[in-house]
Amino acid sequence: MWNLQRLDLSKNNIDSLSPANNSLRLMLPSLTQLNLAYNQLEELSSMLPYRLTELDISYNHLISVTAANFATLPNLQQLNVQDVRLTDFDYKLFHQQNPKLQELGVCDSDYRFMHILTTCNHAVQSSQTEQ
Numbered sequence: 001m002w003n004l005q006r007l008d009l010s011k012n013n014i015d016s017l018s019p020a021n022n023s024l025r026l027m028l029p030s031l032t033q034l035n036l037a038y039n040q041l042e043e044l045s046s047m048l049p050y051r052l053t054e055l056d057i058s059y060n061h062l063i064s065v066t067a068a069n070f071a072t073l074p075n076l077q078q079l080n081v082q083d084v085r086l087t088d089f090d091y092k093l094f095h096q097q098n099p100k101l102q103e104l105g106v107c108d109s110d111y112r113f114m115h116i117l118t119t120c121n122h123a124v125q126s127s128q129t130e131q
Contacts, residue, residue, distance in 0.1 A: 006033040010056070017045035025049050036060065037080070044069045051075055058082035058105065067094035074098070080105035 007028065014036065017024065024031070024047060031049040034056070041060040048055070052073050057065075058080045067090045070076060076098050082105050095101070 002028060003030050004028050005030055007031055008035040010035045010037040010039065012039055014039040014041060016041065016043070017047065032075075037082075046072055048073060053100075054078040056080040056105075058084065060084060066090065067097060070094060071097050074100070076101055078103040078105075082107050 017036075024034075024045075028049055030051060032051050033054040034048070034052055037056045037058040037060070039060050041057065041062055044057060044062060044065050046069055050072060053075050055073070055076060055078070059082060062081075062084045065081070065084070070079070074097075077100050079098075079101065080103075
């Protein structure tokens with residue numbers, strides 16, 4: 001077992017992170033930063049290391065990414081999903097599950113996702129103001 005904290009797997013033509021291949025979680029329990037940008041991923045495994053604080057999944061072929069994909073990442077502080085065509089994403093749930101998130105990169109993402117994000121962010125801010 002390695003004590004690796006940062007792993008850059010960007011630009012490697014990776015097309016899947018199979019749940020059956022649980023090696024990232026088992027072999028790299030200390031991993032805090034994972035860069036999977038510029039690959040061929042079509043879906044995101046829920047088998048990501050628990051300690052991740054930074055995750056970059058930008059410029060992949062991801063279509064179905066939900067808040068549940070990040071539910072097992074309680075320490076996530078930075079998430080980059082640039083140029084990912086996300087059209088159905090529960091931002092409220094994501095915000096509740098990831099209270100430590102400090103940076104969210106969504107430039108060049110699908111407009112419908114950006115509209116949902118803006119609408120939900122306004123609703124979250126309004127509910128915080130009312131409390």
